[in-house]
Each structure stands twice: as C-alpha cells, then as structure tokens.
Amino acid sequence: MQKILIVNPPSFAVKPINEVEYVYMAPYVLASYLKRRGIDVQIFDFVEGRPSTNGHDNSRIEGVLRCGNFNSELISKHVYYIGKKERFYTDFLRAYKPTEVWISNLFTYNWQGPRLVAQLTREFNPLINIKFGGAYATLCPDHAREHIDCDEIIESKPQDPIKFENIHIGFYKYIPQTFPILTSIGCPFKCAWCAVPRLEGTEMIQKDPLAVVDDIEEKYYYGVKRFRFIDSNILHNYERHLKIILTEVLKRKIKVSFCSYGGVNPLLVTPDKLELMAEARFQDVQLPLESCNDETLKQNNRPVTTNAWVKAVRQFKRIKGFSISTYILCGIPGQTIRDIYNSINFALEHGVDPVPLFFTPIPATIYEDNTRKLEEYHPNLFPYASNNMKVKDLEQLLVTYYKRGDYAPDYIQGERYLSSPAISERTDI
Ligand code: SF4
Numbered sequence: 001m002q003k004i005l006i007v008n009p010p011s012f013a014v015k016p017i018n019e020v021e022y023v024y025m026a027p028y029v030l031a032s033y034l035k036r037r038g039i040d041v042q043i044f045d046f047v048e049g050r051p052s053t054n055g056h057d058n059s060r061i062e063g064v065l066r067c068g069n070f071n072s073e074l075i076s077k078h079v080y081y082i083g084k085k086e087r088f089y090t091d092f093l094r095a096y097k098p099t100e101v102w103i104s105n106l107f108t109y110n111w112q113g114p115r116l117v118a119q120l121t122r123e124f125n126p127l128i129n130i131k132f133g134g135a136y137a138t139l140c141p142d143h144a145r146e147h148i149d150c151d152e153i154i155e156s157k158p159q160d161p162i163k164f165e166n167i168h169i170g171f172y173k174y175i176p177q178t179f180p181i182l183t184s185i186g187c188p189f190k191c192a193w194c195a196v197p198r199l200e201g202t203e204m205i206q207k208d209p210l211a212v213v214d215d216i217e218e219k220y221y222y223g224v225k226r227f228r229f230i231d232s233n234i235l236h237n238y239e240r241h242l243k244i245i246l247t248e249v250l251k252r253k254i255k256v257s258f259c260s261y262g263g264v265n266p267l268l269v270t271p272d273k274l275e276l277m278a279e280a281r282f283q284d285v286q287l288p289l290e291s292c293n294d295e296t297l298k299q300n301n302r303p304v305t306t307n308a309w310v311k312a313v314r315q316f317k318r319i320k321g322f323s324i325s326t327y328i329l330c331g332i333p334g335q336t337i338r339d340i341y342n343s344i345n346f347a348l349e350h351g352v353d354p355v356p357l358f359f360t361p362i363p364a365t366i367y368e369d370n371t372r373k374l375e376e377y378h379p380n381l382f383p384y385a386s387n388n389m390k391v392k393d394l395e396q397l398l399v400t401y402y403k404r405g406d407y408a409p410d411y412i413q414g415e416r417y418l419s420s421p422a423i424s425e426r427t428d429i
Contacts, residue, residue, distance in 0.1 A: 001040065001099070002039060002040065002099055002100065003040045003041075003042075003096065003097065003098045003099050003100070004034060004039060004040070004041045004042075004098060004099070004100045004101075004102055005041075005042050005043075005044060005092070005093070005096055005098035005100070005101045005102070006027045006030055006031045006034075006041065006042070006043045006044070006101075006102045006103075006104065007027070007043075007044045007045075007046070007089075007101055007102070007103045007104070007117050008024050008027045008043070008044070008045040008046060008047060008048070008104060009046055009083070009103060009104075009105055009110075009113030009114045009116065009117045010046040010047060010081055010082060010083025010084070010113045010116065010117075011046075011047055011080075011081075011082040011083060011110055011113055012062060012063075012079050012080070012081060012082075012110055012112045012113060012375065013079070013080050013082050013110070013378075013380075014065070014077050014078070014079055014080070014378045014380040014381055015077070015078070015080065015380065015407070015410045016380070016398060016402050016407040016410075017080070017082060024045065024047070024048075024104075024106070025167065025180045025182065025230070026104050026106065026134060027043055027045065027104045028043065028167045028168070028171050028172065029162060029163060029165045029167055030102070030104065030162065030165075031043050031168070031171050032165050032166060032167050032168040032171065033162045033165040035168055036165070036168075042092075042096055042098070043171050044089055044092050045173075046083030046084050046089070046113070046117075047082060047083045047084075048172070048173055048174065059080055059081065059082050060080065060081050061078045061079070061080055061081075062078075062079050062080060062081040063078075063079045064076045064077070064078055064079065064412065065077060065079055065375060065376055065378070065381055066376070066381070067381045067382055067383075067385060067391045067411065068331075068381060068382045068383040068384050068385035068386070068391065069382075069385035069386055069387065069389075069390060069391055072387055073385070073390060073391050073392065073413070074413055074414055075391045075392070075411050075412070075413050076411065076412045076413075077380065077381060077410065077411050077412065078410070078412070079375075079378075083113075086116070086120055089117070089120055090120060090124050093120075093121065093124045093125070093128075094124075098128060099128065099129065100128065100129045100130070100131065101117070101121045101128050101129070101130050101131070102130075102131045102132075102133065103117050103118060103130065103131070103132045103133075103134075103148075103150070104132075104133055104134040105132070105134040105135070105136045105137065106134055106135050106136065107135070107136065108135070108136045108139055108140055108143075108360075108362070108363060108374050108377070109360060109374050109375050109376075109377050109378045109379075110136070110375075111136055111140075111143065111144070111147060111148070111374055111375070112375065114132060114134075114136070114144075114148050115147055115148050115149070118130055118132070118148050118149045118150050119149060122149055129151050129152075130149070130150040130151050130152075131150060131151065131152045131153075131154055132144060132148050132150040132152070132153050132154065133153070133154035133155070133156060134156070135156075135195070135199055137153050137154060137155060137156075138155045138156050138198075138199060139195060139198065139199070139362065139363040139364050140363050140374070141153055141155055143374060156199070158185075158186070158198075158199065158200050158201030159185055159186065159200065159201050159203070159205050163182060163185055164182070164183075164185075164207040164211075166211075166214075166215045166218070169218075169219060169222050169224075175222060175223050175224060176224070177225075177226065178226045178227070178228050178259065179219055179224045179226065179227050179228070180227075180228050180230050180261075181212070181215070181216065181227045181228065181229055181230065182207075182229075182230050182231060183206060183207045183209070183212045183229065183231055183234070183241070183242075183245065184204055184205065184206040184207065184231045184232075184233065184234070184236065184241065185200040185201070185204070185205050185231075185232075186200045186201045186202060186203050186204040186205055186232070186233075187200065187202065187204070187232040187233050188202050188203075188204060188233070188236075189202075189233075189301075189302075189303050190202065190301050191290075191300055191301055191302045191303075192299075192300040192301050192302075192365060192366045192367065193300060193329070193332070193359065193361075193362065193365055193367055194362070194365065195362040195363075195364060195365060196232045198364045198365070200232065204233060204236050204237070206236075206237060206240075206241050209240070209241050209242075209244035209245045209248070210244070210248060212245050213245055213248040213249055213252065213254075216245075216249060216254060216256065217252060217254050220254050220255070220256050224256065225255075225256050225257065226256060226257050226258070226259065227256060227257075227258050227259075228258075228259050228260065228261055229258060229259070229260045229261065229263060230261045230263070231260075231261075231263045232262075232263045233263050233265055233268075234260060234263045234264060235264060235265055235268035235269070235273060236265075236268065238268070238273055242273070242277075243273075243276060246276050246277065246279075246280035246282070247276070247280075249280050250279060250280055255281075256281065257281040257282070257283050258277075258280065258281060258282040258283065259282070259283060259284035259285070259286075260282075260284070260285055260286050261286060262286040262288050262327060263286075264285050264286060264287050265304065266287055266288075266304050266308050266309045266311070266312035266313075267303065267304055267308055267312075269287075269311075269312040269315050269316070270315070271315055271318070271319075274315055274316060274318075274319050274322075275319060277322075278319050278320070278321045278322065281321075282322075283321060283322065283323060284322075284323050284325070285316065285322055285323070285324050285325075286324075286325055286326065286327065286355075287309065287312060287313065287316070287324055287325075287326050287352065288304075288326055288327045289304075289306070289309050289326040289327070289328060289343065289346070289347055289352075290302060290327060290328065290329045290343075290357075291328070291329055291339070291343050292306050292342055292343040292346035292347075293306075293339060293342070293343070294306055296332075296335075296339075306346070309326075310350060313350050313351070313352055317351060323353070324351075324352045324353065325352060325353040325354070325355050326347050326352045326353070326354060326355065327355050327356075327357040328340065328343045328344055328347060328354045328355065328356050328357060329343075329357050329359055330356045330357065330358050330359060330394060330397060331358050331359040331379070331382045331383070331384055331385065331389065331394060332359045332367075332384065333367070333384045334384075335384070335389055336388040336389050337388065337389045337390065337393045337394070338388075340356075340389070340397065344356075344397075344401075354401060355401060356397045356398065356401050358379035358380060358382065358394070358398075359379060359383075359384065360377045360378065360379040360383070361377055361383070369383075380398070382394045382395075391411070395409050395410075395411060396409075
C-alpha cells in the first residue's frame with residue numbers, strides 16, 4: 001500500500017533566523033491535496049514549532065562560511081543547523097514505514113537540508129522511493145540531480161493548480177499565529193532580481209474568491225486570527241477578486257486581520273480599495289519600494305517609480321489603521337552603503353518602516369552567478385559586499401532594523417577561517 005511521507009527539511013541558516021520562514025506552505029498544501037484523494041500521507045517538518053538559536057537542543061553550529069568582501073574584511077559567519085534532531089526523523093520513519101518520501105525545499109542556498117534528508121532516508125531503507133521538488137529543484141535541477149540522492153526530481157509547473165489546495169489544518173502541530181494564504185499565482189511584471197515570473201509564470205490565475213473565504217472561515221473557527229497574503233499581486237483584478245473576498249469576510253463577520261508579504265503593487269492602489277481593506281482589518285501592508293533610485297529601478301525592469309510609490313503611500317496615510325512597511329533591497333552588486341541609506345531615509349521621511357531585504361542572486365534571473373557554491377549566496381552572508389558596501393555596515397542594518405529587535409552582530413573576524421571547511425557532511429544522528 002502506498003504511504004507517502006512529505007518532508008520539510010532542516011535549515012542551514014545564517015543568523016538572524018527569520019521566523020517567518022518557519023511557517024511553510026508547500027509541503028502542507030501537497031499533503032492536503034493527497035489526503036483529499038484518499039492517499040495515506042503524513043508530514044515530517046524539521047522546522048515546525050519556531051526553532052531558534054537560543055540554546056534549544058534542536059539548533060547547533062554546523063560550519064562556517066565566508067562573507068562577501070572576505071579578502072578585505074576577513075569576516076565569516078557561523079552556519080546553524082536549525083531543526084529537529086535527525087534521530088527524530090528516523091524514529092518517524094520506523095513508526096510510519098512510508099513507501100515514498102517526498103522532500104520539498106524552498107531556498108536554493110539551503111540545499112544541504114534536502115541532501116541530509118535524502119541521506120538519512122537511504123540509510124534507513126534504500127528501497128524507499130524518494131522524490132524531490134520545490135523552488136530549488138525547479139530553479140537548479142542540474143545541481144539537485146548532482147547533489148540530492150533521489151529517484152526523481154520534480155520541477156513544478158508555473159501554474160500548478162495544486163497550489164490552490166486548502167491546507168488541512170490538522171497537519172500543523174501548532175496553529176500558526178499568522179497563517180499564510182495564497183489566492184493567486186503569477187506576476188505580469190519581470191523585475192530582474194525576482195524568481196516569481198519563472199516559478200509562477202507571468203499570466204495571473206486567481207482562486208475562486210468565495211472558496212478563499214470558505215478557507216479563511218474554516219481556519220478562523222480553528223483559532224487562526226491573522227492571515228498573510230503571499231500573493232505577488234493581490235490587487236490585480238480587484239473587483240472580481242480581493243473586493244469579493246474582503247466584502248464576504250465582513251458579511252460573514254469573520255473577525256480576523258490581514259497582512260501582506262509584499263504583493264501590494266503601488267501602481268494599483270486607489271482610495272476605494274484602501275477603504276475596504278481598512279474596514280476588513282487589512283492592517284500591516286508591505287508596499288515595496290526596493291530603492292529610491294529611479295535609475296536602479298529602471299535598470300532592473302521594475303515597473304514602479306519612486307513617484308508612484310510616494311503617491312500610494314499618501315493614499316494609505318489618509319486612512320487610519322494601516323501600518324506600512326517597505327522592503328529596501330540591500331546588497332545588490334555594485335550598490336553602495338550610501339545608496340542603501342538613501343533609500344532607508346527616503347522611506348522613513350515618508351513615515352514608512354524600512355525593512356532591509358538582503359539580496360541573493362536567484363538562479364534563472366539575470367543575476368544568476370555560478371562562480372561560488374550555492375550556500376555561499378545566503379543573503380545574510382552579503383555575497384556582494386565590497387569596500388563601498390562593507391559587511392560590517394550591512395550587519396549594522398540587520399542590528400538596527402531586524403524586526404524582533406533582539407539581534408546582536410554575529411560574525412567572526414580573522415584569518416584562521418580562511419582554511420575552515422564549509423558545511424560538514426554529517427553530524428549527529
Ligand atoms: S512585481 Fe514583485 S513579484 Fe512581480 S516580478 Fe516584480 S518583484 Fe517579482
């Protein structure tokens with residue numbers, strides 16, 4: 001009998017650890033899809049339950065990697081293993097006895113996580129069929145084929161309808177404080193640094209808005225009080241989508257609040273939309289500026305100018321109840337620390353909280369860079385730091401603007417790390 005275990009692998013992370021990364025959707029969506037089709041399926045999530053690096057036994061230092069600009073600053077950072085200990089996984093395999101293990105992985109620079117899961121699975125029972133998918137497998141299939149010991153690599157199709165499957169909340173052991181929700185896929189724009197057009201396509205497909213509300217209502221009665229839209233373009237086709245969702249949420253008296261992950265396009269902001277969003281408790285809005293330099297935006301094919309962003313901010317400010325933050329892209333090749341602070345100050349002057357978003361060159365974009373190992377492109381290693389954009393200065397941005405406010409500089413300076421191994425092959429089981 002077919003028994004599928006879906007695995008969300010551990011992270012190999014550089015501090016600070018972003019807790020938002022630990023409420024994953026893709027493995028849960030897939031498991032829900034299979035369960036509704038009568039398949040025996042379970043999830044093993046290595047990082048569920050807000051793991052941290054504060055001394056819990058599920059975190060350990062696993063290696064050291066050099067930051068960008070190493071030759072000049074000699075700065076390295078620890079790489080932490082974040083996740084349940086490996087033996088809990090093998091215990092789970094022993095108890096559940098899956099015939100197949102499907103591993104899903106998001107970040108390309110975290111490829112050691114799925115490699116470890118595949119190794120553990122093979123060692124436990126070489127007859128278990130291993131499939132591997134997710135954004136890393138889709139963006140870097142050759143790298144995955146070379147490094148992940150699996151039977152099949154699954155490259156996801158841009159507009160895979162499974163992505164709209166409602167998550168079966170029972171798969172989460174802890175009810176997420178903020179529940180991720182995806183109501184549309186695709187983005188018609190093609191910003192140079194972004195993988196969304198490659199992963200989701202440029203044609204937008206939206207889920208039936210009433211089905212979205214049914215899903216929100218169901219989760220609300222399980223205790224979820226806040227939802228984060230992770231759509232890339234939530235205001236697209238507003239009259240037939242978000243307007244229906246928010247109006248119906250109000251009509252059904254579902255007392256939840258909403259926030260966005262960055263998909264509020266300043267070009268589509270209008271007063272009527274904002275009034276309804278405020279009424280429906282759409283409270284925390286990410287209105288991405290990325291840079292206040294129009295030349296940089298233009299060079300990167302970004303359709304939103306700084307003027308358009310400012311106009312959108314003004315409209316938000318006329319309505320009470322919104323907290324607005326904005327991503328500021330930090331660490332792109334050729335950038336200077338002065339450029340970054342110009343953008344941060346620009347956001348602050350307009351009453352918007354800047355959130356530094358550290359750059360990583362995503363494969364299949366024009367920034368693809370194969371000169372280093374994938375793991376060396378972890379955004380918190382600042383791979384493109386230079387003497388005009390020093391690691392120390394970028395680290396200071398993290399200290400100042402890291403949202404939880406409890407992050408202290410965490411790096412190692414010195415020659416001895418010149419010869420340090422990168423991430424080790426394996427540690428405890
Ligand atoms: S608008 Fe946003 S999602 Fe679309 S390509 Fe640009 S950065 Fe990516």
